[in-house]
Amino acid sequence: MLDLCLLATTGTEVSPEEAAGIIAAALGMLLVFFLITFGIAIVVCFLVYNAQRGVPVEHRKIEAGLIWLLLIPVFNLVWNFFVFPKISDSYKSYFNSVGRSDVGDCGRGVGTWYAICAACGIVPCVGYIAAPASLVLFIIFLVKIYGLKAQIPQTA
Numbered sequence: 422m423l424d425l426c427l428l429a430t431t432g433t434e435v436s437p438e439e440a441a442g443i444i445a446a447a448l449g450m451l452l453v454f455f456l457i458t459f460g461i462a463i464v465v466c467f468l469v470y471n472a473q474r475g476v477p478v479e480h481r482k483i484e485a486g487l488i489w490l491l492l493i494p495v496f497n498l499v500w501n502f503f504v505f506p507k508i509s510d511s512y513k514s515y516f517n518s519v520g521r522s523d524v525g526d527c528g529r530g531v532g533t534w535y536a537i538c539a540a541c542g543i544v545p546c547v548g549y550i551a552a553p554a555s556l557v558l559f560i561i562f563l564v565k566i567y568g569l570k571a572q573i574p575q576t577a
Contacts, residue, residue: 459492466491468563473508475570480515483507498540505532505562512569528565535559 435443466489473485488504491497509529516524538555542548 462492465559469504469508472563472566472570473511475573475575476508476511476515477573480511480518482510482514498543501536501539502533505529505536508532508566512566515573516569524569527569528562531558531562531565535562 469491470485470488473481473483473488483504490500491504493500506529509527509532512527513524513529516522516527535555535558538551538558541551542555544551
């Protein structure tokens with residue numbers, strides 16, 4: 422049957438060995454794609470995890486370890502709505518406790534819009550705009566959070 426499919430699409434007959442090679446190459450490329458995607462997801466989670474660990478424990482609105490749940494496909498689209506606003510709330514809680522009100526919402530709005538754009542990124546047609554927007558918003562969020570993290574004195 423595979424020979425008939427390849428014959429119909431290419432116009433030439435392909436041997437079973439060639440067909441197996443084509444399938445192996447396609448599966449190999451798919452594996453490389455998933456490994457690269459998973460690697461990027463690990464880096465993203467590490468950056469967010471590291472940012473949350475900069476907040477003193479008593480001000481954390483979400484435990485840093487729960488951020489790694491963002492590695493779960495599809496679930497992460499919902500979990501984003503919990504993680505990013507709570508990270509901002511953690512920083513806001515800390516800065517409120519030391520009497521600083523000049524930090525604004527600590528990136529809560531940007532984090533929420535990132536979660537919205539990330540969820541919309543899987544919708545056909547809308548994703549062409551939402552996916553790049555989510556990348557930009559994620560970078561803005563990280564810059565904001567790491568800027569705030571730098572303002573927190575690190576205790577030994």
